[in-house]
Amino acid sequence: MFACSFLLGACCMEYDSLFLSFYFYTAGITGLKLKTFKDNWFSDYQKTNNAGIPDPNGAVDWSFNALVGLFFPAVTGIMAGSNRSASLKDTQRSIPIGTLAATLTTTALYVISVLLFGAAATREELLTDRLLTATIAWPFPAVIHIGIILSTLGAALQSLTGAPRLLAAIANDDILPVLNYFKVAEGREPHIATFFTAFICIGCVIIGNLDLITPTITMFFLLCYSGVNLSCFLLDLLDAPSWRPRWKFHHWSLSLLGSVFCIVIMFLISWSFTVVSLALASLIYYYVCLKGKAGDWGDGLKSAYFQLALRSLRSLGANQVHPKNWYPIPLIFCRPWGKLPENVPCHPKLADFANCMKKKGRGMSIFVSILDGDYHECAEDAKTACKQLATYIDYKRCEGVAEIVVAPNMSEGFRGIVQTMGLGNLKPNIVVMRYPEIWRRENLTEIPATFVGIINDCIVANKAVVIVKGLDEWPNEYQRQYGTIDLYWIVRDGGLMLLLSQLLLTKESFESCKIQVFCIAEEDSDAEVLKADVKKFLYDLRMQAEVIVISMKSWDEQTENGPQQDESLDAFIAAQHRIKNYLAEMKAEAQKSGTPLMADGKPVVVNEQQVEKFLYTTLKLNSTILRHSRMAAVVLVSLPPPPINHPAYCYMEYMDLLVENVPRLLIVRGYRRDVVTLFT
Incomplete structure (x- = not known):
């Protein structure tokens, strides 16, 4: 033009x-x-x-x-x-x-x-x-x-x-x-x-008709000159290192003045032709953003975005963000527990879930995968994998960035990621990963230690954790869900579980659902007081939800006499049998070698009564979920921390019993701070 x-x-x-x-x-x-x-x-x-x-x-x-x-x-x-x-x-x-x-x-x-x-x-x-x-x-x-x-x-x-x-x-x-x-x-x-x-x-x-043609040509000339001056102004003002003009007497104010004069003259000549010219130029710019390719000379606006990002990052500082200004920055752990099809860098539903953690799709996600091997040997493979992952993110229309880390194994790679990823207050605050449902079916014996290690690393690094079970059935934006979003609020998590449920309601797929909050009371007499307190708390947070309080006594009765007893009890007995055999093999190995009890290369302490207690508590929780939330669109439950010095295998048995027969489950652990506030 x-x-x-x-x-x-x-x-x-x-x-x-x-x-x-x-x-x-x-x-x-x-x-x-x-x-x-x-x-x-x-x-x-x-x-x-x-x-x-x-x-x-x-x-x-x-x-x-x-x-x-x-x-x-x-x-x-x-x-x-x-x-x-x-x-x-x-x-x-x-x-x-x-x-x-x-x-x-x-x-x-x-x-x-x-x-x-x-x-x-x-x-x-x-x-x-x-x-x-x-x-x-x-x-x-x-x-x-x-x-x-x-x-x-x-x-x-x-x-x-x-x-x-x-x-x-x-x-x-x-x-x-x-x-x-x-x-x-x-x-x-x-x-x-x-x-x-x-x-x-x-x-x-x-x-x-020269009177029709002349203003049009004039507008495009002046628009061209204004663009040239504006480019010089931005490059000089932003102190881009690549901006090194040979003309030493240049000043950004002259470029800005020239650009403004061109625009002013355009409006003085004909405001209607000016509006049309600016609209046409905007359409061309929009077309370039959608269909065009980046030139070798770069984009001056990217420098402006970079400077704005730096100033914003400095203004955030390193202090803790107030709960009112808290945003979830999920770190999506893409490393599969099994094998994905060739050229598929991530589970197809992980990006769908990541979008559910953002209000109106706004926010940043960091998609991370780990490539096993030596960095010098796998550097090129990592670049290729990063491009594939970035393409996947763009295809899923998810606001996020892709990162590939090369490490000797998954545990070391994740430990490096959780310590160094991000800048200042823009570090990821929630680690999202898929539950390893296939570990026993595929006999992947290394998964329990890796899974427990990742959870412990998140706890030490003060990162929240969200584990998705039933990711294959997670709905996309076009699959509308009905029913309820059920929260089993077992331990205090800073309100993260409540906040996640509210974010789910902002998505079209879950907007028809209602929230139910289940709380556990020790005595029947405490049930009404606890229910009133939770209702008041939710009201102050401007959250609408039905509160259901389950007492410990009724919990035991439901577990022993409920229709879901058989399937939960069968899973409980099977877990008991597997743990018993595992502990027997571990003891035999220790006696044979004359060493203390070892699991995954580390000494462990096994208290069989405590193991039985953990299994029974998990049985009651699974039975309660199946009794009240079998038809729920999604269930959220607190993530129990791995017991200290317990074998990782035992913890995986607890978790398997917890998620047994629950089709879609989010296991959530908050961190040592609130993400919601009562102050309006």
Whole structure:
């Protein structure tokens, strides 16, 4: 578009702008004040237009055009020369010198011409004689007529050689896919671009209305100049290291002033044409953002975003964020517990769940996977895997970044991630991972130690944990869920479980659900008091939920006599049997080797009564969930911390019993701070 505007501008504007610039300076020399000059010229132009026909509208402010038209054709000519800069031997040296020399020379010639016209003609002649140059020309007026024709044709031919090359250069930059037809190889003539440019020019000539074409061309010229000045302003203001202009006297204020002047002049000429031009430029920019590719020169706005991000990060500081300003920043652990199909970098439903942890999809997620091996040997593989993961994130329309870490094994890799990932208060605060449902079916004996180690690392690093069971059945944005979101609030978690349930309700898939909060009371007499307290707490938090209190006595009765007894009890007995066999093998190995009890290379202490207690408590909780929440859309339950010095295998048995027969479960552990506040 800019290339075509250069050509049209040279063809259509040169003569009229040149004459008006002479008139403006001559009027100034003869002592005519600007207001009087404006009124006289405007009234004269109202009387007759170019064809000698009365103009009743008189809607064009010609005095302002004469201000603007002083240098306009000269500048377009200078820019037309810059467009051919690819032919220069040393562009960095030649363009500044050539541009400044051309500007100074043109200015001097214009001023001399104005002085000569002021000395050779009267005010009346300047007001009435549109071809005053021909009238006073020597030796006869035809010289000027021929000169105007040759000058116009020369400018048109000059633009006809420059505009197609500019259009081809834009196409070769490969930032606008729609211009791919105009690409040319280096050293070849841009034939298609030339024909296209000529076609546009012929179409404008056929229109035959300079008053329609001229403002359009003017707007695109001024918009181009404003963009160039704005780019220089941003690069200088943001102190980009790549911005190293050879012109030492440059200052950002001059660029800003030039850009603002261009926009102001556009509105003064025609606000309607300005609005249309800005809208068209915005559409082109939006198209480039959607379909275009990044150029080798980078994006000046990215520097602005970078500086803004740095200032925002500094303003956040390192202090704890107030619960009112707390946002979940989930670290999505993509490493599968089993195998994924080839070229699938992450479980397809993990991004869907990550979006459910954000209000209106806003927020940052960090998708992390671990590549086993030596860093020097796997660095290239890690880059490829990172690109695949980033493509997956974009495809799932999830706001997040991808990171691949190379480590000797999963445990060491995760320990490094949880310590170093993020900056300041933008560090991830929730670790999200899939529950390893396949570990016993696939006989993956290394998973219990790794799973328990990850949970312990999160606790030490003060990170919240969300473990998703039933990820394969997690709904996407188009699968609407009905029923309830049930919370089993067993231990204090800073309100994280409540907050997650509220975030789920903001998604279309869960917006038809209602929240139920289940609490455990030690005695029947405490049930009503606890229910009232929890209701008051939820009311103060502006959260709507039904509160259900289960006493320990009724809990035991439901476990022993409920219809879900058989399936929970069967799982409980099977877990008892497996743990008994595991402990027997471990004791036999210790007696054989004469060493203390060891599990996963670490000494452990086994209190069989405590193991039995953990199993029975988990049985009661699983039985209660199956009794009240079998048809729930999703269940949230507190994550029990791994008992100290217990074998990891035993903990996995507790967890398997907890999630048994529950189709969709979120196991949540908060951290040592509140994420919701009672203060309004």
